[in-house]
Amino acid sequence: MTCPGPFPARPGPKSFVRMTSLAKQCHRYNPAPPPILTRACPMRLSRFPIATTKETPADAQVISHQLMQRAGYIRKLGAGLYTWMPIGKRVLAKIENIVREEMNAAGAVECFMPSIQPAELWQESGRWETMGEEMLRLKDRHGAEFCYGPTHEEVIVHTVRQDVRSYKQLPFNIYQIQTKFRDERRPRFGIMRAREFLMKDAYSFHMDAESLEAEYQNMRAAYVRIFIRLGVDFRAVTADSGNIGGAKSEEFHVLAGAGEDLLAVAEGGSYAANVEAAVTHAVGERSQPTAALSKVATPGKKTCEQVSNFLKVPLDAKVKLLVVKAEGGGLVAIALRGDHQLNEIKAAKHPKIASPLIMAEPAEVQRVFGAEVGYLGPVGAPADILLIADHAAAQLADFVCGANENDQHYTGANWQRDCAFTEACDLRMIAEGDASPDGIGTIKFYRGIEGGHIFQLGQKYTKAMGFTVLNESQQAVTPEMGCYGIGVSRLAAAVIEQSHDANGIVWPDAIAPWRVLICPIGADKSAAVKEASEKLYADLAAAGIEVALDDRGQRPGSMFADADLIGIPHRVVIGDKGLATQQFEYKHRKGAAAEMIPATLEAVLAKLG
RNA sequence: CGGGGCGUAGCUCAGCUUGGUAGAGCGCUUGCUUCGGGAGCAAGAGGUCGCAGGUUCGAAUCCUGUCGCCCCGACCA
Numbered sequence: 001m002t003c004p005g006p007f008p009a010r011p012g013p014k015s016f017v018r019m020t021s022l023a024k025q026c027h028r029y030n031p032a033p034p035p036i037l038t039r040a041c042p043m044r045l046s047r048f049p050i051a052t053t054k055e056t057p058a059d060a061q062v063i064s065h066q067l068m069q070r071a072g073y074i075r076k077l078g079a080g081l082y083t084w085m086p087i088g089k090r091v092l093a094k095i096e097n098i099v100r101e102e103m104n105a106a107g108a109v110e111c112f113m114p115s116i117q118p119a120e121l122w123q124e125s126g127r128w129e130t131m132g133e134e135m136l137r138l139k140d141r142h143g144a145e146f147c148y149g150p151t152h153e154e155v156i157v158h159t160v161r162q163d164v165r166s167y168k169q170l171p172f173n174i175y176q177i178q179t180k181f182r183d184e185r186r187p188r189f190g191i192m193r194a195r196e197f198l199m200k201d202a203y204s205f206h207m208d209a210e211s212l213e214a215e216y217q218n219m220r221a222a223y224v225r226i227f228i229r230l231g232v233d234f235r236a237v238t239a240d241s242g243n244i245g246g247a248k249s250e251e252f253h254v255l256a257g258a259g260e261d262l263l264a265v266a267e268g269g270s271y272a273a274n275v276e277a278a279v280t281h282a283v284g285e286r287s288q289p290t291a292a293l294s295k296v297a298t299p300g301k302k303t304c305e306q307v308s309n310f311l312k313v314p315l316d317a318k319v320k321l322l323v324v325k326a327e328g329g330g331l332v333a334i335a336l337r338g339d340h341q342l343n344e345i346k347a348a349k350h351p352k353i354a355s356p357l358i359m360a361e362p363a364e365v366q367r368v369f370g371a372e373v374g375y376l377g378p379v380g381a382p383a384d385i386l387l388i389a390d391h392a393a394a395q396l397a398d399f400v401c402g403a404n405e406n407d408q409h410y411t412g413a414n415w416q417r418d419c420a421f422t423e424a425c426d427l428r429m430i431a432e433g434d435a436s437p438d439g440i441g442t443i444k445f446y447r448g449i450e451g452g453h454i455f456q457l458g459q460k461y462t463k464a465m466g467f468t469v470l471n472e473s474q475q476a477v478t479p480e481m482g483c484y485g486i487g488v489s490r491l492a493a494a495v496i497e498q499s500h501d502a503n504g505i506v507w508p509d510a511i512a513p514w515r516v517l518i519c520p521i522g523a524d525k526s527a528a529v530k531e532a533s534e535k536l537y538a539d540l541a542a543a544g545i546e547v548a549l550d551d552r553g554q555r556p557g558s559m560f561a562d563a564d565l566i567g568i569p570h571r572v573v574i575g576d577k578g579l580a581t582q583q584f585e586y587k588h589r590k591g592a593a594a595e596m597i598p599a600t601l602e603a604v605l606a607k608l609g
Numbered sequence: 610c611g612g613g614g615c616g617u618a619g620c621u622c623a624g625c626u627u628g629g630u631a632g633a634g635c636g637c638u639u640g641c642u643u644c645g646g647g648a649g650c651a652a653g654a655g656g657u658c659g660c661a662g663g664u665u666c667g668a669a670u671c672c673u674g675u676c677g678c679c680c681c682g683a684c685c686a
Contacts, residue, residue, distance in 0.1 A: 051619085051620095051636090052647095053619095053620060053621090053635080053636080054620095054621095054635070054636090054647065055620060055621050055634095055635070055636095056621085057620075057621085058615090058620090058621070058622090058679080059678070059679055059680095061679090061680085076678095078677085078678085079677085079678065079679090132684095133610090133684095134684090134685070150686080151686060153686095182685085182686090184684085184685070185610075185683085185684055185685080186680095186682095186683095186684080186685095188679090188680090193685090199686095201686095249686090251686095260685095450686090453686060455686080483686085485686065487686095519645095521644080521645060522644065522645090525644085554647090555643090555644060555645090555646090555647075555648070556644070556645040556646065556647095557644090557645075557646040557647050557648075558646085558647040558648095559645095559646085559647090560645080560646045560647085561646065561647045562647080564646090565647095573645075575645065577645075585645090
């Protein structure tokens with residue numbers, strides 16, 4: 001038989017002629033070319049080593065990991081290492097192709113870099129030291145050092161600087177889809193945080209910031225198209241660029257309860273940011289002091305909640321003081337409103353605060369402030385300690401705070417009158433219910449899985465690695481650089497986190513291993529069922545539909561259970577019962593009930609939409 | 610890396626406290642009966658009990674070491 005592929009089969013005679021001439025050519029060099037009878041047609045489930053299990057593997061914590069394992073998409077090899085089984089590889093390839101098509105359409109060009117990279121490049125950029133344990137380091141037989149690439153900025157800059165000399169060659173955007181390895185201290189959640197994973201990483205180079213901005217927006221639009229095509233509910237959020245460096249960056253998150261990131265999204269507005277990066281502003285004016293400062297005993301009440309309950313004052317009428325190490329030694333006190341949380345990333349970025357952020361030792365706090373951590377406050381704080389207030393804390397009047405004396409607090413405290421801060425700035429974590437930073441809408445939190453991240457890196461890597469091109473006036477210019485990543489393998493898991501039910505995975509059409517699954521009932525007994533199934537299978541394939549035939553000879557119950565678990569969007573059941581009235585049974589994976597449709601290709605195609 | 614837990618059949622686990630020669634369910638193979646939401650009966654195959662030492666007449670079981678895996682925390686384009 002002919003092989004049903006994704007495209008209509010070539011007309012017989014034509015392919016026969018081609019095959020014959022090929023055979024003749026072969027014959028010139030090989031006396032006995034083997035006859036080509038059939039090509040493999042692995043669209044029959046009997047040809048896929050699909051091992052579905054009823055029981056959930058013991059080490060899988062999140063739904064996507066459990067379902068991928070149970071449905072036979074992946075098999076674990078070691079911590080954070082997974083084999084993609086044939087059915088899983090089809091999904092991976094679908095995602096990969098969507099990404100590739102949209103990248104190409106956006107004008108990016110594909111390349112392929114080595115996964116193993118020489119240490120020299122990383123020493124040049126300075127990241128050989130800063131990357132730390134996350135980077136898997138290797139030595140070859142000569143003792144030369146390498147790493148298994150966790151990312152490819154160094155390699156691409158090195159590659160490009162050899163060939164690109166002129167402004168005429170810029171801008172361009174070059175990408176690859178590659179296996180990366182990051183030696184996570186604690187790989188978990190299966191594919192979602194594996195150590196080895198598949199990633200699309202793109203790098204663009206520009207003569208100036210305007211050109212970079214244009215390409216950044218171009219990539220942003222391409223990412224939006226990619227995520228729409230994947231069929232997932234997602235948000236693009238402003239983000240912190242982390243240790244990769246650079247100025248502007250946005251993350252693309254698939255919304256899902258199991259997501260590791262918390263997102264602040266404005267309801268009724270357009271603002272969206274990772275909470276790490278969400279800004280907060282001062283709102284309104286500080287009221288005038290009305291209460292007198294007075295010291296009250298608060299024995300054993302150390303936390304803001306305890307004090308607030310004890311004194312019967314709202315949590316947001318209290319100022320708490322956190323003490324951290326200062327840049328270059330010493331301590332810095334940070335004043336926050338009682339109900340607010342410190343955003344450690346914002347704090348670490350403050351020029352006076354040590355980065356990374358380190359909380360002061362309790363003993364040192366006791367020595368400097370003369371009180372335990374639970375009783376610190378701005379009133380009477382040591383004068384030589386820099387006191388930085390978050391905007392919201394700086395806004396308070398008549399507040400409660402620690403008295404820098406064990407078991408004592410102040411009420412009716414006021415800035416200026418009773419104490420002072422040297423600076424008010426944005427240091428807190430945004431909170432649910434806050435007004436959106438742009439003034440439109442109210443903040444609500446969502447959990448998200450980071451599926452993509454776009455960055456404007458600027459000159460960080462081009463400068464460190466000495467990449468320059470000549471401009472029109474023959475001056476050497478360091479190009480601006482952008483980078484754009486998509487976690488291809490992670491997206492497969494992210495989609496499942498968002499799209500599943502009690503019976504299994506619910507794939508969107510675009511990335512399902514097949515769009516249609518044909519389930520023949522009793523094909524071994526009924527010639528009519530077998531014939532109708534084979535015919536529909538061949539017809540759908542010829543029509544360019546990706547179709548699979550469950551020819552494993554399972555009983556109906558287990559066949560349906562597997563169909564649901566594997567998550568194929570469209571199911572066509574063919575049985576003697578239906579055929580008696582010239583009907584197939586059709587069910588959408590999301591649909592509640594099955595329905596009978598005419599037993600024709602057209603009727604099935606109509607259901608696919 | 611700190612704290613905790615687990616390694617016994619392909620998978621999920623019991624057995625270990627109190628040492629005595631290896632178990633269940635699922636899956637797999639064969640046969641018969643079944644056949645529209647994970648079938649029933651019968652007969653089978655399958656395990657150096659993670660690995661290495663030690664104690665003992667005897668170790669899955671006790672002791673030591675080691676490797677692997679999982680969870681919490683810290684960490685993380």
